[in-house]
Amino acid sequence: MRIVLCYPVQPQHVARIQAAAADCEIVDAGQERIAELLPTADIYCGHAKVPVPWPEVVAAGRLKWIQSSAAGMDHCLTPEVIGTEIPVSSASGVLADQVADHTMALLLGLLRSIPEFVEAQKKREFIRLPTRDLCGAKVGIVGLGANGRRLTDVLAPFKTTMIATDYYPRDKPDCVAELLPHDALDQLLPACDIVILTAPLNDQTRGMIAAEQLAQMKPGAVLVNVARGPLVVESDLVDALESGHLGGAAVDVTEIEPLPQDSRLWDAPNTLITPHVGGQKASRIDDMTDLFCLNLKRYFAGERLVNLVDKRLGFPTPEDSLRTFMRNCI
Numbered sequence: 337m338r339i340v341l342c343y344p345v346q347p348q349h350v351a352r353i354q355a356a357a358a359d360c361e362i363v364d365a366g367q368e369r370i371a372e373l374l375p376t377a378d379i380y381c382g383h384a385k386v387p388v389p390w391p392e393v394v395a396a397g398r399l400k401w402i403q404s405s406a407a408g409m410d411h412c413l414t415p416e417v418i419g420t421e422i423p424v425s426s427a428s429g430v431l432a433d434q435v436a437d438h439t440m441a442l443l444l445g446l447l448r449s450i451p452e453f454v455e456a457q458k459k460r461e462f463i464r465l466p467t468r469d470l471c472g473a474k475v476g477i478v479g480l481g482a483n484g485r486r487l488t489d490v491l492a493p494f495k496t497t498m499i500a501t502d503y504y505p506r507d508k509p510d511c512v513a514e515l516l517p518h519d520a521l522d523q524l525l526p527a528c529d530i531v532i533l534t535a536p537l538n539d540q541t542r543g544m545i546a547a548e549q550l551a552q553m554k555p556g557a558v559l560v561n562v563a564r565g566p567l568v569v570e571s572d573l574v575d576a577l578e579s580g581h582l583g584g585a586a587v588d589v590t591e592i593e594p595l596p597q598d599s600r601l602w603d604a605p606n607t608l609i610t611p612h613v614g615g616q617k618a619s620r621i622d623d624m625t626d627l628f629c630l631n632l633k634r635y636f637a638g639e640r641l642v643n644l645v646d647k648r649l650g651f652p653t654p655e656d657s658l659r660t661f662m663r664n665c666i
């Protein structure tokens with residue numbers, strides 16, 4: 337069997353994968369050779385950022401399992417892959433701490449006017465500027481998976497009131513006041529001072545925040561997107577910021593990445609943009625390799641994969657999540 341890798345492994349990671357899959361040939365394709373080598377894979381672990389010939393890969397009939405090295409599955413859940421029996425597992429949970437940290441950095445930076453203070457600092461100006469409070473705010477979280485749940489832990493001490501929506505509205509964390517079904521967005525939006533997007537990108541969520549939803553948000557409310565850019569219709573977001581209806585936006589992800597030089601978002605008022613770094617983490621490759629090795633052992637033992645994705649939905653069910661696996665291990 338041949339395992340093809342497309343995440344930035346080093347020799348020690350390859351050695352660990354080899355130990356977990358003794359009889360397999362391991363090929364580190366990297367981004368440079370993934371399009372060429374994926375059709376030769378029995379098992380694929382990675383996140384190709386270049387176009388991959390999925391119809392050819394599926395037609396070759398060789399691929400038996402995809403382990404994504406990303407939590408977002410939009411890079412590999414093409415119609416061809418969804419239409420096969422090939423199991424797909426996600427990296428959900430591996431980056432949740434960092435995405436929560438980054439969300440807090442964006443949110444607090446925006447509310448406490450940090451970019452304006454940095455600008456003033458550069459000019460050696462010691463001036464007071466208006467700031468806004470996180471404490472006491474009503475925060476809506478759209479998507480209570482690994483990232484959304486970790487974010488509720490981190491937000492809890494800030495004396496906010498949290499409400500959330502999720503596709504599986506169960507196991508409400510104690511710190512969340514209300515957990516609503518995914519189609520109750522029109523209840524969440526008008527109620528919140530801050531709305532944070534942590535849902536996956538799929539046919540249902542693409543463009544879920546457009547002019548109509550932005551108009552439902554409270555005047556002065558803030559939108560934070562740490563999920564995927566296409567959840568939001570970016571031109572509508574810029575309109576809502578320019579009109580002053582929204583009080584600000586913080587985005588780690590944009591419709592097109594890198595954000596095009598001529599995008600209106602660059603100049604939108606009260607907007608913080610980071611270049612999709614929410615999941616950056618010192619131990620990311622080590623932790624991803626841990627998850628892959630765990631799943632390799634389970635795969636060869638004929639056991640159910642951790643983070644097995646429901647391909648129809650595009651994310652793992654709560655029962656298959658890494659969170660449930662970890663809870664059952666304790």
Ligand SMILES: NC(=O)C1=CN([C@@H]2O[C@H](COP(=O)(O)OP(=O)(O)OC[C@H]3O[C@@H](n4cnc5c(N)ncnc54)[C@H](O)[C@@H]3O)[C@@H](O)[C@H]2O)C=CC1
Binds near residue numbers: 480483504616
């Ligand atoms: N900014 C970054 O660097 C990162 C971004 N991400 C993005 O964040 C997303 C979420 O990551 P995880 O929490 O790990 O995924 P996850 O798979 O653990 O959770 C997704 C959650 O969203 C819920 N959901 C699905 N459709 C929904 C809808 N229409 N409305 C509300 N909730 C819905 C699901 O029930 C699930 O609980 C990923 O799909 C990925 O696109 C993930 C990691 C890093």
Ligand SMILES: O=C(O)C(=O)CO
Binds near residue numbers: 408427431
């Ligand atoms: O894991 C993901 O989906 C990411 O976006 C990481 O950068």
